[in-house]
Amino acid sequence: MDWIEITTVAVDSIRANKLRSFLTTLGVVIGVCSVILLVSIGEGMRAYLTDIFAGMGSNLLFVVPGKRDTKGGGRALNTVRRLTLDDARAIRQRSQSVVGLASRVVGGGTVEHESLSRDTLVMGTDEEFLEVHNMRLASGRFFRREDVEGKHRMVVIGQTVADELFGSHSPLGQSVKVSSARFRVVGLMESKGQSLGFDYDDMVFIPVSCALDLFHQEGLSAISAKAANQTNLEPAIEDIKRILTRRHNGREDFTVVSQADMLDTVNKLTHTMTLVLLGIASISLLVGGIGIMNIMLVSVRERTREIGVRKAVGARRRDILFQFLMESVAISMLGGAIGLGLGTLVAHAISSIEPDIPTRVTLWAVSLAFGFSFAVGVFFGVAPARKAAALDPIAALRYE
Amino acid sequence: MIEIEDVTKVYHMGSSEVHALRGVSLDVNKSDYLAIVGPSGSGKSTLMNIIGCLDTPTSGTYRLDGQTVSSLGDDALASIRNRKIGFVFQTFNLLPRQTALENVALPLLYAGIGRRERRRLANEALERVELGDRAQHKPTELSGGQRQRVAIARALVNQPSILLADEPTGNLDQKVGGEIINLFERLNRSEGVTLVLVTHDHQIASAAHRQVEIIDGRIVSDRSR
Numbered sequence: 001m002d003w004i005e006i007t008t009v010a011v012d013s014i015r016a017n018k019l020r021s022f023l024t025t026l027g028v029v030i031g032v033c034s035v036i037l038l039v040s041i042g043e044g045m046r047a048y049l050t051d052i053f054a055g056m057g058s059n060l061l062f063v064v065p066g067k068r069d070t071k072g073g074g075r076a077l078n079t080v081r082r083l084t085l086d087d088a089r090a091i092r093q094r095s096q097s098v099v100g101l102a103s104r105v106v107g108g109g110t111v112e113h114e115s116l117s118r119d120t121l122v123m124g125t126d127e128e129f130l131e132v133h134n135m136r137l138a139s140g141r142f143f144r145r146e147d148v149e150g151k152h153r154m155v156v157i158g159q160t161v162a163d164e165l166f167g168s169h170s171p172l173g174q175s176v177k178v179s180s181a182r183f184r185v186v187g188l189m190e191s192k193g194q195s196l197g198f199d200y201d202d203m204v205f206i207p208v209s210c211a212l213d214l215f216h217q218e219g220l221s222a223i224s225a226k227a228a229n230q231t232n233l234e235p236a237i238e239d240i241k242r243i244l245t246r247r248h249n250g251r252e253d254f255t256v257v258s259q260a261d262m263l264d265t266v267n268k269l270t271h272t273m274t275l276v277l278l279g280i281a282s283i284s285l286l287v288g289g290i291g292i293m294n295i296m297l298v299s300v301r302e303r304t305r306e307i308g309v310r311k312a313v314g315a316r317r318r319d320i321l322f323q324f325l326m327e328s329v330a331i332s333m334l335g336g337a338i339g340l341g342l343g344t345l346v347a348h349a350i351s352s353i354e355p356d357i358p359t360r361v362t363l364w365a366v367s368l369a370f371g372f373s374f375a376v377g378v379f380f381g382v383a384p385a386r387k388a389a390a391l392d393p394i395a396a397l398r399y400e
Numbered sequence: 401m402i403e404i405e406d407v408t409k410v411y412h413m414g415s416s417e418v419h420a421l422r423g424v425s426l427d428v429n430k431s432d433y434l435a436i437v438g439p440s441g442s443g444k445s446t447l448m449n450i451i452g453c454l455d456t457p458t459s460g461t462y463r464l465d466g467q468t469v470s471s472l473g474d475d476a477l478a479s480i481r482n483r484k485i486g487f488v489f490q491t492f493n494l495l496p497r498q499t500a501l502e503n504v505a506l507p508l509l510y511a512g513i514g515r516r517e518r519r520r521l522a523n524e525a526l527e528r529v530e531l532g533d534r535a536q537h538k539p540t541e542l543s544g545g546q547r548q549r550v551a552i553a554r555a556l557v558n559q560p561s562i563l564l565a566d567e568p569t570g571n572l573d574q575k576v577g578g579e580i581i582n583l584f585e586r587l588n589r590s591e592g593v594t595l596v597l598v599t600h601d602h603q604i605a606s607a608a609h610r611q612v613e614i615i616d617g618r619i620v621s622d623r624s625r
Contacts, residue, residue, distance in 0.1 A: 005509055012497055309493045312454065313554065314482020314510040316475045393454050397493065 001322065010327040013299070014334065021331055024295045027288020028335030028376060029342065031281050032369040036343025038277035039365035041350070042270045044358035049266050053259045059233060060132065061098075062257045063091075063223040063240060082219025083254060085208065087244055088126075091225065095239035100226035102129040105211040109179040111157070111204055113165040120161055121203045122178060124211020132226045135200070140172045140187030148207040156187035160201040178206060179214055233258060285372055288335065289380035296328050296384035300391075307388055308396030321389040328381025329374060336373025340366060401561060401594060402428035402451060407460030407470075408617075409446050420446040421457070422617035428562075431592040433584070435608035437599055443617040445566070448598045452485050452564045453477045465561055482510050486555025490567035492547045494539040494554075500526065501535040504553045511558060525553040528591075529583060545576035552583065556593070563587070566598045581607050 014021040053060075065083045088103040105124035110117050126148045130136065143154050155178060162171045171185045183206060192200040212218065227236040237256050245252050300307070307320055347359035409421040420443045428434055438444040449455040450462060453469055456477070462470040469480055481487075486507075494503045505522035513521070526532050529549040539547055548568060555563050565584070569577030581604060587593040588609075597608055605611050613621040 002509060002512075002515070004515070016497055305493065306495055309495065310506070310510075311478060312452075312481060312487050312493075313507040314478050314558075316478045316510070319510060394449055397454075397489070 001319070006323055006326045007330070009323060010330040013327055014330060017299075020295065021334070024291050024331055025288070025335030025338060027284055027291045028332050028373050029288075029339040031283075031285035031288050031376075032336045032339025032373055033343040033346070034277060034281045034284065035369050035372060036340055036361065036365050037347055037359075038274055038281065039368065040343070040347040040359040040361045041357065042274050043362050043365070044347075044351070044360040045270050046267065047360055048358040049263065053263060059227040059229060060259055061225040061227065061233070061236060061240065063225065063244070064221075064255050064257065065219060065253070067253050067255055083223060083244075084219060085212075087247060088220065088223050090243050090247060091223070091240055094243050095225075095236065097227055097232040097236035097239050098225045099228045099232075100128045100132040102126055102132040102224040103208045103220050104129075104222045104224060105208055105215060105217060106221045107211070107215045107217075109204075109214070110177075111155075111161060111165065112177040113171075113174065116165050118161055118164045120158075121199075122211065122214070123203055123205050124208040124214070125205055126208050129205065129224075132224050135192060136190040138188045138190040139170075140185070142187050142205075143207050148209050151209045151213070152207060153181065153183045153210060154186045154207070155183040156189060156205040157185055158189045158199075158201040158203045159191040160199070161204055162188055178204060181210075181214060183210075233260075281372075285376050288332075289376040292328050292331055292377065293380040293384060295331075296324060296381055297387070299327070300324065300384050300388040303388075304391065304396045304399040307391050308393050308399065311391070311393035312397060317389040320391075321385045324385035324388045325378065325381045328384065329377035332373045332377030332381075333370065336370050339373070340369050343369070401430050401432075401465060402426065402596075403461075403463040404451070405461045405463075407447075407450060407457040407462060409443075409450065409455070410458045419617055421450075423460070424614070424617070424619055426612065426619065426622075428594065428596065430561075430594055431588065433588045433595045433597075433609040435597045435599060435605035435611050436614060437602060437605045437611060438614040439600060442614050444598050444600075444614050447614060448564060448566055448596070451562070451596060452487060453480045478510075482507055483558060484561040486552075486558065486560040486563045488548070488551050488555050488563065488565035488568045490570040492539070492544075492551045492571070494547055494550060496539055499536050499538055500531065500542065500550045500553075503539070503550055504557050506554060507558045521557055522553070525557040526550070528556060528587075529553045543576075544572050545579055548572060548576075548580055549583065552580075552587075556587070562594045562596055564596050564598075567600070568597065569599075569601070569604055577604070 063083060085103055088101060091098055092101045102125050107122050108119065109122040110119050127143060127145050130142055137156070138159070140156070142156055143152065147154055155176060157171060165171065165176065166174065171188060174185045176183055176185055189200070189205070225236060225240060227233045237258065240256050241252065244254055248254070310320060344361050347361055350357055351359045404424060404426040407421055407424045408419070411418040411420055424447060436444050436447060446455070450457055453464070456472070457470050460470065461468055464480065464484060469477065472480070495506070501519065501522050504525050505518040508518040508521055523532065523535060526535055529552050531546060531549050531553065534542060534546060539550070542550065569580055572580065584595055584597070585607065588595050595608070597605070599605050610622070610624045612619055
């Protein structure tokens with residue numbers, strides 16, 4: 001069988017009915033486009049989050065107040081014991097597996113310098129924050145343990161805050177007001193950009209002791225703990241649970257979250273989203289397939305005479321079968337190609353308009369798209385092609 | 401070459417039976433020029449379909465080049481049509497989107513002949529009907545007579561045993577029709593092509609060397625000139 005000839009005939013036939021062929025492909029175009037979009041957004045999300053977690057420093061654990069239990073069951077809010085600086089200190093002293101620890105209190109605040117001011121996020125933390133969270137200073141210094149313990153009013157500011165308040169001047173040594181309290185700028189953070197909805201550049205850092213006073217708080221928002229390595233993660237979780245439960249009168253009223261847990265949650269989420277969108281995609285591929293079948297039946301009818309001629313000069317059943325099958329596959333693959341192009345375009349457009357939604361068109365998505373459109377072409381092309389192949393040559397030749 | 405023995409063909413139209421052929425026997429030799437004539441509904445189209453291996457008889461035997469073809473399946477018949485029979489139709493039946501050359505090459509495609517060889521043979525066949533210069537034209541760019549000559553080239557391209565023509569001049573005016581008949585005459589005399597012509601037109605039939613008249617499913621006369 002001459003596949004080049006069969007392909008040529010199929011392409012000719014599609015070109016002879018350009019508008020009709022284009023409209024027929026639309027269902028597949030939309031189906032494949034949504035497959036590409038959903039897969040590339042899902043893949044992009046996953047890659048993005050993995051990157052962020054890696055950037056935050058792996059082997060990181062978060063302790064947050066309150067028990068989040070997947071088993072459900074309500075709890076009264078006021079029974080939650082706060083996480084305190086003493087809790088943090090206890091973990092630091094007693095756990096062998098935890099090598100770094102940062103207490104955190106987060107609140108909103110206005111930072112002022114002379115006539116300029118900026119509303120920003122104020123993070124109260126301690127001396128190990130940089131090391132635990134894999135962050136670096138651009139200049140100056142971070143606060144030390146004695147600064148935290150002595151409630152020294154010093155602040156380390158992010159790049160955006162520095163640009164807004166100081167422009168091109170150096171902020172080091174300058175005096176600023178954080179929520180009306182006077183602080184001295186001792187350091188400037190290296191630019192880190194946004195991740196997980198946090199803009200680390202639009203933030204200021206003060207000693208956690210000062211932050212608790214400033215926000216009139218007694219409890220921490222969270223404690224970040226760093227394990228020495230991957231194998232120490234589980235022992236670290238066990239340590240933290242044991243130490244805090246004892247301190248909290250035997251109740252586990254806090255939650256230890258590892259990055260693996262967070263990644264798991266995100267993966268489950270994207271997995272669900274993928275399934276939903278795959279459902280939508282399959283429906284449009286089904287509709288597209290029916291459209292192709294419909295138009296192929298019309299095409300067989302229109303070309304009854306041609307089929308008669310081909311049979312008269314010696315075409316066997318399978319010659320006719322493959323010719324029409326090739327045509328439906330070609331229409332479907334054309335739709336697949338258009339859908340792939342469109343999907344890629346939209347994916348890039350989404351990424352450039354909204355950088356928070358990263359997309360990534362993978363080889364897997366491309367082969368999935370072409371696989372789908374090929375399967376649709378074959379599946380919905382078989383019935384019309386068989387009908388064409390089974391035509392009686394005499395009746396076909398007489399067909400008007 | 402063609403040996404038809406006591407062939408009948410019965411069609412079932414609902415509950416009634418139509419006897420299209422009621423026992424036809426006919427021998428055609430190599431390089432014969434035969435016309436089958438008869439009024440419409442006489443069974444001549446049915447006979448032509450059977451000779452052309454488009455249809456099989458209800459009873460009786462048909463041997464073509466010594467091979468019994470009356471009991472073959474669809475694909476085997478397709479293969480015989482491809483190798484041994486060239487069809488010329490009243491309405492030309494060219495594929496409108498393909499060039500003259502591609503139309504002529506069509507039987508070679510199904511014979512499994514390679515691309516380059518197909519082009520060469522199709523060009524040769526077009527030369528034989530004096531249309532070598534129209535190879536790249538589409539059927540719509542050709543006159544009626546030229547289209548029928550393309551169809552004849554297509555019928556000849558596989559070197560068939562028989563050229564089977566069904567009312568080949570029916571859609572042409574008298575002058576162009578005459579040219580087609582002259583072409584048949586030439587192909588038969590100088591190249592020894594076996595011709596079976598089906599027509600209701602006695603004037604066209606008179607050009608053939610042998611006339612077989614069929615009425616009501618039976619051969620009523622068989623005259624050689």
